[in-house]
Amino acid sequence: MAVTLDQTIAQKQHSFLSRMLSSQTFWVVIAVILACLFLSVATDAFATQKNLYNITRNITFVAIVALGMTFVIITGGIDLSVGSVLCLCSMVLAVTMHAGYSIEVGILATIVTALAIGAFNGMLIAYLDFPPFVVTLGMLSVARSLAMVASNNTVVFQFGPDHDKLLALGGGAWLFGIANPVLYMIILALITGFILRWTKFGRHIFAIGGNEHAATLTGVPVRQIKVAVYMISALSAGLAGIIETGWLGAVTTNIGTGMELQVIAATVIGGANLAGGVGTALGAIVGAALIEVIRNSLGLLGINAFWQGTFIGGAIILAVLFDRIRNFRRSD
Amino acid sequence: MGGLRLVSVLELANISKHFGAIQAVNDVSFTLEAGQVVGLMGDNGAGKSTLVKMIAGNFRPSHGTMHLDGKELILHKPAEARQHGIEIVHQDLALCNNLTAAANVYLGRELRRGIGPLRILDYAAMYKRAGQLFAELKSETRPRDLVKQMSGGQRQAVAIARTMLSQAKIVLMDEPTAAISVRQVAEVLNLIRHLRDQGIAVVLISHRMPDVFDVADRVIVMRRGRKVADKKIASSSPEEVTGLITGAIEQVA
Numbered sequence: 001m002a003v004t005l006d007q008t009i010a011q012k013q014h015s016f017l018s019r020m021l022s023s024q025t026f027w028v029v030i031a032v033i034l035a036c037l038f039l040s041v042a043t044d045a046f047a048t049q050k051n052l053y054n055i056t057r058n059i060t061f062v063a064i065v066a067l068g069m070t071f072v073i074i075t076g077g078i079d080l081s082v083g084s085v086l087c088l089c090s091m092v093l094a095v096t097m098h099a100g101y102s103i104e105v106g107i108l109a110t111i112v113t114a115l116a117i118g119a120f121n122g123m124l125i126a127y128l129d130f131p132p133f134v135v136t137l138g139m140l141s142v143a144r145s146l147a148m149v150a151s152n153n154t155v156v157f158q159f160g161p162d163h164d165k166l167l168a169l170g171g172g173a174w175l176f177g178i179a180n181p182v183l184y185m186i187i188l189a190l191i192t193g194f195i196l197r198w199t200k201f202g203r204h205i206f207a208i209g210g211n212e213h214a215a216t217l218t219g220v221p222v223r224q225i226k227v228a229v230y231m232i233s234a235l236s237a238g239l240a241g242i243i244e245t246g247w248l249g250a251v252t253t254n255i256g257t258g259m260e261l262q263v264i265a266a267t268v269i270g271g272a273n274l275a276g277g278v279g280t281a282l283g284a285i286v287g288a289a290l291i292e293v294i295r296n297s298l299g300l301l302g303i304n305a306f307w308q309g310t311f312i313g314g315a316i317i318l319a320v321l322f323d324r325i326r327n328f329r330r331s332d
Numbered sequence: 333m334g335g336l337r338l339v340s341v342l343e344l345a346n347i348s349k350h351f352g353a354i355q356a357v358n359d360v361s362f363t364l365e366a367g368q369v370v371g372l373m374g375d376n377g378a379g380k381s382t383l384v385k386m387i388a389g390n391f392r393p394s395h396g397t398m399h400l401d402g403k404e405l406i407l408h409k410p411a412e413a414r415q416h417g418i419e420i421v422h423q424d425l426a427l428c429n430n431l432t433a434a435a436n437v438y439l440g441r442e443l444r445r446g447i448g449p450l451r452i453l454d455y456a457a458m459y460k461r462a463g464q465l466f467a468e469l470k471s472e473t474r475p476r477d478l479v480k481q482m483s484g485g486q487r488q489a490v491a492i493a494r495t496m497l498s499q500a501k502i503v504l505m506d507e508p509t510a511a512i513s514v515r516q517v518a519e520v521l522n523l524i525r526h527l528r529d530q531g532i533a534v535v536l537i538s539h540r541m542p543d544v545f546d547v548a549d550r551v552i553v554m555r556r557g558r559k560v561a562d563k564k565i566a567s568s569s570p571e572e573v574t575g576l577i578t579g580a581i582e583q584v585a
Binding site: 277 | 424425428429442463467474
């Protein structure tokens, strides 16, 4: 009897394969691969080096912000301000460097700005129990307005003495011809994956999303962690802003408009649950990839660009639909 | 009471608690002994949960003293109760459905290995120890399974295993059998016996007469904030306890 009990306890219920087949991220990867294969066959322009370079690089800005958003969504929150925060951070970098400061000072100012905004959002949400939706919606408006104030709503395209360094940082390809933004994305994804899977902080983020009350009762520092996730989200928007500024070589106050939708879409399509408790770094990247491939293919297939929103919105609804279907099956 | 004196772990003397003009608990004294299960019964509003919340550090008594192992016990918050070896199994179990059984057992006390900032979660050690705890509890609960997929009895096992991580002296259980199936109730009562066999004092708050008479050694009945009975299960009966709860019987020695 004791032996069978021990065996039962030691048994792993799910094999690696069954776990993979039941993960949304896996099926989105399949969808991306199938879409790429189809496009390679159906169009001449898709599988060209230039187009692939464009796609991988376009994925990165949404993906980097989606990595930060993943933390917030796992706790059951939402951050609508990321697009505007990206804009404000780009502008802070641009204005600081335009004023003659070095790239190091510019980046430092940008990161401090991002963290301050994240801390502000997080404090209101964690300590004053504001709904995340309301706080970050307010910040969406505030941050973009501050970006306009900082730049007087002009285009900044001269970045002072370190102009070339900034452009190389964002636009270069320092390793094997892979665009720099892609490298940053991979590094940040690895860090995110590590934090979520291997640290106490990551474990507590999942606990808060699963059952906040239980997390509180068992001594998890819920409030501090909530502040931290909004700071991470804002920081990821700030980093994406720095990289995008270097890539584009110019900043307008339109940068990042509507990006929150794409970022949340990427996270959800990649398998994160808006109700909290579920999400992965790989999912955020893969979700961003699917969105970009859809976007890219519409152009290549000669479909009117106005359809873009319909397809991306449809993909979000489809992703949530799959999640619903899985839950129905489980409850049966 | 007479008979053999057991080692008393917790001693409450003349404990009262009032919220404004409302007297929730009035002059209650009793002792908890190691390896004994005490059923705490009473109607809604009788003061059971206020009493337990004082032992768990949620409230401070208005009057009276508590002694743990002979030393005076003053608790300011629940974490201090835990440090003193007083663990609670909450009525809703306080489990995260999206985490594994082992992760729930170790929630807030995760084991880590490595040094400095690079300390990572020690999955292997947590799975192993959680597995041992489930084996001790004779519960078919797999440490790697998500709590979401578990039966009511297994969920109870996870919540109870949590109390066994540190050397608990007292485990307070709030209605552990309120919302589960008959078969699972038997499972939970077995878990309680295992805690008792390890020398832990268990306080079982319950509305279910059969459960208390099945597993408890003693029963304490509360009515309107007062202790109206404190006697051995063997010398009581469900009829008597029902009478005490409703007030049909005023008080027994």
